[in-house]
Amino acid sequence: MSTMMTRKGEIVQDPPFARFLFSDPRAGWLWLIPRIWLGYQWVTAGMHKLEDAAWMQTGEALKGFWERAVLIPEAGRPAISFDWYRSFLQAMLDAQAYTWFAKLVSVGETVVGVALIVGAFTGIAALFGAFMNFNFMLAGSASTNPVLFLIAIGLILAWKVAGYVGADYFLLRMLGTPWRGIPDNKPVQPAKAGT
Numbered sequence: 762m763s764t765m766m767t768r769k770g771e772i773v774q775d776p777p778f779a780r781f782l783f784s785d786p787r788a789g790w791l792w793l794i795p796r797i798w799l800g801y802q803w804v805t806a807g808m809h810k811l812e813d814a815a816w817m818q819t820g821e822a823l824k825g826f827w828e829r830a831v832l833i834p835e836a837g838r839p840a841i842s843f844d845w846y847r848s849f850l851q852a853m854l855d856a857q858a859y860t861w862f863a864k865l866v867s868v869g870e871t872v873v874g875v876a877l878i879v880g881a882f883t884g885i886a887a888l889f890g891a892f893m894n895f896n897f898m899l900a901g902s903a904s905t906n907p908v909l910f911l912i913a914i915g916l917i918l919a920w921k922v923a924g925y926v927g928a929d930y931f932l933l934r935m936l937g938t939p940w941r942g943i944p945d946n947k948p949v950q951p952a953k954a955g956t
Contacts, residue, residue, distance in 0.1 A: 783918055789925030792916065796877050796923055799912050802905070803874030803890055810867035820863035827854050830900040840901025850900065869893065877916070880927015884920025887913040 765773045775783075782788050815822035827850050833839045841847045853862065869889065876886035891913035894906045916923045924930070 784921055786922050786925045788919065789922045789927075789930075792919050792923040793926045795912050796880065796883060796916055796927070799887075799890065799909060799916070800874045800877030800879075802909060803870050803877065805874075807867055807869070807871030807874055810863070811871060816863045816867050820859035820861070823863035823866065824854065824859040826900070826902075827859060830902075841899065842901075843899065846899045866893070880924035880929050881932060883924030883927065883929050884917050887916035887920070887923070891917065 767773060774780075782791070810816040810822070813822060830840050831847050831850050831854065833847075839847070841850070853859065870893065873886050873890045873893070876882055877890070891910055894910040894913060897904070897906045898910070921933075924933075
């Protein structure tokens with residue numbers, strides 16, 4: 762977490778618990794169990810789909826999910842609360858996008874799960890997982906999605922330390938971050954006299 766200054770020049774500090782939870786490498790051990798559990802949920806969901814021809818060959822499983830989601834019943838409430846999202850899914854159905862999108866969902870779920878389990882690019886993996894959960898919830902599928910979404914948000918906020926007990930320990934040091942670049946460990950050469 763970063764510091765913020767008020768107009769009067771006073772520094773607004775993060776609460777000590779938040780600093781520990783989201784910035785202290787020791788908190789990586791706290792994030793290990795939810796990270797691996799969430800990764801396991803994604804891997805099992807993805808592997809189930811990868812082994813199913815209705816997902817990987819025809820896309821019929823996703824087509825059925827979308828058709829049930831866009832359906833407006835004569836009595837009761839529709840699964841989708843937002844008309845714009847229903848229109849989006851209907852456009853995807855009309856374009857027969859389920860034939861390729863089902864493969865994307867299957868592989869995406871598996872990749873997110875593996876990345877979370879090994880702790881590689883944890884914040885990015887959690888972001889993609891949260892995005893999938895968000896879309897499932899928009900389509901009217903509550904199931905376990907709210908809990909998975911909440912854990913993913915925690916991992917996104919703790920991206921610096923959530924993968925510390927994992928591959929991010931090495932990856933973040935080796936690759937740096939986009940806003941800081943790779944650290945330059947070269948010694949500074951003193952200027953030569955007369956130049």
